[in-house]
Amino acid sequence: MSLRTPLGKALGLGSAKSGAGHWWMQRVSAIALIVLGLWLVISLPFVGGLDYHTAIAWVARPINSVLLMLLLVAMLYHSKLGIQVVIEDYVNGHGLKIFALLLSVFVHAVLMVLGLYSVLRIGTGGMA
Amino acid sequence: MQSANRPLSPFHHYRPQITSVLSFAHRLSGIMLSLGAAIMVLWLAALAGGPESLAMMNWLGGLAGKAFLALWTLAFFYHLNNGVRHLFWDIGKGFKMPTVVRSGWGVVVATLLMWALFWYAMTSSLGAS
Numbered sequence: 001m002s003l004r005t006p007l008g009k010a011l012g013l014g015s016a017k018s019g020a021g022h023w024w025m026q027r028v029s030a031i032a033l034i035v036l037g038l039w040l041v042i043s044l045p046f047v048g049g050l051d052y053h054t055a056i057a058w059v060a061r062p063i064n065s066v067l068l069m070l071l072l073v074a075m076l077y078h079s080k081l082g083i084q085v086v087i088e089d090y091v092n093g094h095g096l097k098i099f100a101l102l103l104s105v106f107v108h109a110v111l112m113v114l115g116l117y118s119v120l121r122i123g124t125g126g127m128a
Numbered sequence: 129m130q131s132a133n134r135p136l137s138p139f140h141h142y143r144p145q146i147t148s149v150l151s152f153a154h155r156l157s158g159i160m161l162s163l164g165a166a167i168m169v170l171w172l173a174a175l176a177g178g179p180e181s182l183a184m185m186n187w188l189g190g191l192a193g194k195a196f197l198a199l200w201t202l203a204f205f206y207h208l209n210n211g212v213r214h215l216f217w218d219i220g221k222g223f224k225m226p227t228v229v230r231s232g233w234g235v236v237v238a239t240l241l242m243w244a245l246f247w248y249a250m251t252s253s254l255g256a257s
Contacts, residue, residue, distance in 0.1 A: 027215065027218060030211055030214075030215065031215070033208075033211075034208065034211070034212065037204065037208060038208075041201075041204070041205075041242075041246055044246075044250065045246070045249035045250050045252070045253045046253065047253075048253060049253075049254060050254070052175070052178075052179045052182050055175055055182075056175065059172070059175065068172075072169070075161075075165050076165060076169075079158075079161065079162040079165055082158045082159075082162065083159070083162055086155065086158075086159065107166075111165065111166055111169045112169075114169055114170075114172075114173050115168075115169040115172055115173070117173075117176075118169070118172040118173045118175065118176035119172060119176075121176040122172075122175060122176050125176070
């Protein structure tokens with residue numbers, strides 16, 4: 001049984017978005033990022049150099065490829081959710097806000113696919 | 129009545145405190161991390177493209193690049209530590225005012241320590257190679 005009054009419904013009052021899912025996924029991706037982010041910053045000093053060959057060899061190792069891909073997904077998803085909130089807070093004007101939100105979603109999607117593709121190319125490409 | 133020049137938020141009129149400053153820093157660091165994530169993806173794409181394409185990212189070794197990396201890693205450690213502080217709040221812990229202040233300063237100290245440690249490790253390992 002809905003607690004909204006008929007007048008409230010007619011006027012479009014009340015929450016307009018599914019906030020609870022966003023809140024939870026932000027926390028889930030945050031927890032994943034604690035683990036994956038720490039893995040990255042702890043691993044980087046041990047890579048031994050960021051020249052082409054060293055970097056390729058490191059990324060191509062299966063464990064690093066997999067963890068990097070997980071990091072990319074968690075990071076870009078968490079970023080998408082966070083930027084969404086920033087846009088909703090600061091961009092006024094309904095049309096501009098919708099445009100900005102769509103742009104953010106698409107940019108994040110492109111980055112995610114580009115990142116995953118790059119890691120897979122490196123891992124399977126025999127490029128070292 | 130003409131729109132009076134009223135402040136839209138207390139941002140410029142309220143004395144900065146550990147609570148508001150860290151909250152702002154959390155959002156700012158998040159935005160910086162998003163930008164850094166884009167650059168990280170572009171770096172991976174450049175790497176996948178071969179040695180010539182990776183050379184396009186050589187600017188990261190220059191002054192602007194180093195400044196960017198220093199700021200980005202600082203943003204990362206800050207957002208990580210303050211993020212953990214947020215997660216404790218999410219499960220209902222740490223809301224007493226003295227605890228909020230102490231955990232806030234803890235975040236600042238932990239951030240600086242981790243940041244310094246990371247760059248010490250990076251410069252030692254890169255210097256040795």
